């Protein structure tokens with residue numbers, strides 16, 4: 001065994017062998033391989049061994065500490081954790097796609113940001129206009145539907161590719177590529193929209209709590225208009241059947257469904273959904289009577305399976321926290337002067 005000086009060490013990717021604190025070249029320089037070497041695993045100088053074990057210790061402790069810190073943060077202050085995660089989820093892919101020239105992602109990102117920024121602007125106005133919950137709800141609802149649909153389509157395309165169905169049509173490459181892009185994009189923007197919806201929802205729920213209760217009845221009761229937005233209800237048929245309460249009323253010529261609550265007040269389907277889900281309310285917006293609303297309108301971005309929730313957490317971790325932890329570890333190594341051996 002010959003203790004090599006640093007210039008004898010083959011360049012290329014290296015792996016730290018944790019058990020022995022030894023560094024081994026993975027893909028050696030072809031030039032080095034051309035010279036026959038009796039031993040591949042050579043001993044390092046004591047100084048290098050020490051450095052390598054230090055690097056390993058730092059890497060390991062950084063990972064563990066970061067993990068513990070995240071768990072603790074999530075447990076202690078869930079809201080700020082969610083906000084920071086959401087911010088990271090939004091901004092980090094922007095830098096990546098700008099750096100790596102992913103113009104498709106960049107375009108979608110800009111479009112999504114414009115739409116969401118506008119929606120968030122609407123949601124944070126005070127006092128909150130009556131039509132806002134409906135708009136916010138509509139934006140996130142259609143976003144959610146679109147992401148879900150496109151993601152499913154992408155998944156199907158990848159699966160079809162896996163079972164080599166597109167071979168019949170000679171579209172193999174296109175299928176896997178488009179499917180992968182669809183799945184990733186819809187997953188990413190779906191999660192982003194969901195987090196954003198949650199933040200808008202919290203904000204609007206607190207806005208609606210501000211003395212809204214006594215404001216609405218001042219408008220005067222008109223059974224032909226939606227009591228939330230003030231626009232005409234598309235059918236008055238519901239009013240003739242007021243004895244049948246708290247049911248969904250559908251009319252052949254109806255452009256938008258009218259919902260009548262058990263208190264007898266009628267609203268547009270989307271208006272009352274926006275009020276219930278975005279505002280987190282279970283009272284009639286007009287008379288404040290407590291009505292069963294939560295069970296009627298399940299939150300579309302809330303009723304997801306455990307698998308889906310875990311998948312979203314995994315994506316959040318991969319997109320947000322993984323780059324941050326790796327970056328911080330790199331910084332620590334650099335700080336200790338251990339980034340180069």
Ligand SMILES: [Zn+2]
Pocket residue numbers: 226227228229230231267268271
């Ligand atoms: Zn309405």
Ligand SMILES: [Zn+2]
Pocket residue numbers: 261263264265284285286287288289
């Ligand atoms: Zn009412």
